[in-house]
Amino acid sequence: xxxYLDFERPVAELESxxxxxxxxxxxxxxxxxxxxxxxxxxxxxxxxxxxxxxxTPWQKTQVSRHPGRPRFTHYVSCLVDNFIPLCGDxxxxxxxxxxxxxxxxxxxxxxxxxxxxxxxxxxxxKHNFGMAKPEGYRKAARLMSLSDQFDLPVLSLxxxxxxxxxxxxxxxxxxxxxxxxxxxxxxxxxxxxAVIIGQxxxxxxxxxxxxxKVLMLEHSIYTVASPEASASILWHDSARAMDAANxxxxxxxxxxxxxxxDAVIPEPMGGAHRDVDxxxxxTGDSLFEALCSFDDMKRDEIRIHRQEKFMKIGxxx
Amino acid sequence: MNWIxxxxxxxxxxxxxxxxxxxxxxxxxxxxxxxxxxxxLEANHFVVPGSGYHxxxxxxxxxxxxxDKSVFEEMPLPSVLSDPLEFRDERRYSERLKLxxxxxxxxxxxxxAHGYLDGLHVVSAVQDFSFMGGSLGLAVGxxxxxxxxxxxxxxxxxxxxxxxxxxxxxxxxxxxxxxxRTTIAVRELREARLPYIVVLTHPTTGGVTASYxxxxxxxxxxxxxxxxxxxxxxxxxxxxxxxxxxxxxxxYLRDHGMVDMVVPRHELRETLSxxxxxxxxxxxxxxxxxxxxxxxx
Numbered sequence: 198x199x200x201y202l203d204f205e206r207p208v209a210e211l212e213s214x215x216x217x218x219x220x221x222x223x224x225x226x227x228x229x230x231x232x233x234x235x236x237x238x239x240x241x242x243x244x245x246x247x248x249x250x251x252x253t254p255w256q257k258t259q260v261s262r263h264p265g266r267p268r269f270t271h272y273v274s275c276l277v278d279n280f281i282p283l284c285g286d287x288x289x290x291x292x293x294x295x296x297x298x299x300x301x302x303x304x305x306x307x308x309x310x311x312x313x314x315x316x317x318x319x320x321x322x323k324h325n326f327g328m329a330k331p332e333g334y335r336k337a338a339r340l341m342s343l344s345d346q347f348d349l350p351v352l353s354l355x356x357x358x359x360x361x362x363x364x365x366x367x368x369x370x371x372x373x374x375x376x377x378x379x380x381x382x383x384x385x386x387x388x389x390x391a392v393i394i395g396q397x398x399x400x401x402x403x404x405x406x407x408x409x410k411v412l413m414l415e416h417s418i419y420t421v422a423s424p425e426a427s428a429s430i431l432w433h434d435s436a437r438a439m440d441a442a443n444x445x446x447x448x449x450x451x452x453x454x455x456x457x458x459d460a461v462i463p464e465p466m467g468g469a470h471r472d473v474d475x476x477x478x479x480t481g482d483s484l485f486e487a488l489c490s491f492d493d494m495k496r497d498e499i500r501i502h503r504q505e506k507f508m509k510i511g512x513x514x
Numbered sequence: 515m516n517w518i519x520x521x522x523x524x525x526x527x528x529x530x531x532x533x534x535x536x537x538x539x540x541x542x543x544x545x546x547x548x549x550x551x552x553x554x555l556e557a558n559h560f561v562v563p564g565s566g567y568h569x570x571x572x573x574x575x576x577x578x579x580x581x582d583k584s585v586f587e588e589m590p591l592p593s594v595l596s597d598p599l600e601f602r603d604e605r606r607y608s609e610r611l612k613l614x615x616x617x618x619x620x621x622x623x624x625x626x627a628h629g630y631l632d633g634l635h636v637v638s639a640v641q642d643f644s645f646m647g648g649s650l651g652l653a654v655g656x657x658x659x660x661x662x663x664x665x666x667x668x669x670x671x672x673x674x675x676x677x678x679x680x681x682x683x684x685x686x687x688x689x690x691x692x693x694x695r696t697t698i699a700v701r702e703l704r705e706a707r708l709p710y711i712v713v714l715t716h717p718t719t720g721g722v723t724a725s726y727x728x729x730x731x732x733x734x735x736x737x738x739x740x741x742x743x744x745x746x747x748x749x750x751x752x753x754x755x756x757x758x759x760x761x762x763x764x765x766y767l768r769d770h771g772m773v774d775m776v777v778p779r780h781e782l783r784e785t786l787s788x789x790x791x792x793x794x795x796x797x798x799x800x801x802x803x804x805x806x807x808x809x810x811x
Binding site for chain 2: 420
């Protein structure tokens with residue numbers, strides 16, 4: 198059963214009609230509806246195109262949170278062979294909101310880290326909706342240091358509303374963990390490539406997205422704070438998240454314009470959730486291309502490349 | 515005794531209304547409720563004499579109290595892209611900026627100066643919460659980078675007094691990008707082996723703590739300062755329960771290993787001076803020795 202977003206209602210109606218017709222024809226073989234279905238499918242395509250060619254930032258926010266949108270697990274299972282998950286920050290615990298490990302990406306050993314937000318209710322609870330605690334960022338930093346030690350590139354997949362705001366997280370130094378993880382990104386002598394696959398929320402995203410190249414899926418969002426948090430800070434009313442989303446320039450096109458990201462990965466018509474295989478493959482291609490561009494660079498050059506890239510952001514005027 | 519109320523009260527009212535009271539003359543201590551004469555407060559580094567409560571200190575007073583004989587040279591703020599998002603809500607962001615500038619007389623939420631601390635040359639940045647909540651945007655980020663680089667150039671310790679609610683929402687993603695950007699500058703200080711001392715003042719939260727404020731070599735907090743990543747309101751809304759007493763206060767952070775010490779404002783200058791001296795392998799001067807002035811440099 199497909200989940201529809203509120204603005205997708207026209208598509209939902211058409212698709213349920215198609216389903217009904219298919220059902221009918223199954224029960225009654227004499228009942229031929231091929232033409233009818235074809236006609237409806239054309240309509241669906243049109244409706245999707247119509248909707249998805251001009252999504253508002255708030256609608257993109259909804260797409261980026263779609264329960265069917267591919268997650269860390271999808272990317273890793275399709276793109277990484279012999280993946281060996283690694284766990285724990287060696288200080289306190291293991292945080293399931295950030296996953297990571299070592300594996301082969303198109304024949305090259307790499308470290309891969311990222312937020313996992315969980316697919317069903319149990320999964321979401323287990324992974325704390327992709328909102329990491331200090332141990333998550335400390336694990337990320339640990340894995341990045343390992344990758345640096347063994348001279349292997351780092352791929353990171355960003356999909357979080359933000360770092361978890363809780364008593365325990367504060368107690369254990371959430372801010373220090375994030376700051377240290379960002380610093381570890383900046384210290385790497387190996388290339389790191391980040392892809393914002395869903396939501397890139399706040400410091401919780403920056404902590405593992407401070408990369409040589411930052412790629413972004415077309416309908417993902419990257420924000421200073423989640424639209425709800427921004428609205429709460431700006432207007433003391435998190436219900437105005439839609440206004441915040443529409444005001445704050447959070448789409449891939451905006452971020453490309455600001456030079457915050459390096460490239461946009463186009464999504465299948467109707468969003469990544471409509472064709473998981475296609476988007477995972479496209480992401481793999483973009484990642485590979487980005488990775489290869491650092492093949493001839495020395496460790497220092499890679500570090501300087503990353504620093505200069507971030508130092509340039511917001512200074513072209 | 516109704517007749518007393520009827521007869522006397524109007525007279526008291528009339529006396530009160532005749533007198534004009536300057537709002538800035540007296541300040542109420544938020545802890546003890548005690549009224550303090552503003553001049554006394556200023557003379558006492560904005561610490562309420564009775565309760566020891568540390569009031570917020572404006573940037574200029576902070577710089578005055580840090581440097582020898584209150585002599586220092588201010589670094590001009592680098593120019594930055596203004597209003598990159600062309601943000602507006604009820605009001606344009608550009609208007610809000612103008613208002614904040616008129617209200618505070620500052621260019622943005624930070625001041626940077628260099629001068630001598632007990633005769634040792636230091637560079638210092640002070641964030642100001644009264645300017646749009648001390649928020650970290652392009653201006654503060656770029657200023658901090660310039661300040662840290664000034665430290666490297668002058669081979670001097672860098673002392674920052676943080677006060678901020680976090681990233682400036684009105685500058686969106688470009689405000690967020692100041693987190694990695696300032697971190698790069700912190701690394702430059704570190705590579706130059708210069709002391710980077712963070713003094714966390716009330717309040718320091720959000721993207722500021724999640725970047726340069728938690729990357730210091732030494733972390734000092736002022737008593738009672740609120741320091742954390744998420745604000746208490748957000749946490750309360752998330753976990754839907756009351757927060758423990760003293761949660762996210764300076765002393766709590768010290769107990770949880772996030773700051774080295776909580777230092778009352780009266781002892782701050784000496785602590786900073788001694789730390790900088792020792793980390794720079796420079797002898798600690800005898801009290802009251804003659805100090806070089808800026809013009810000697």
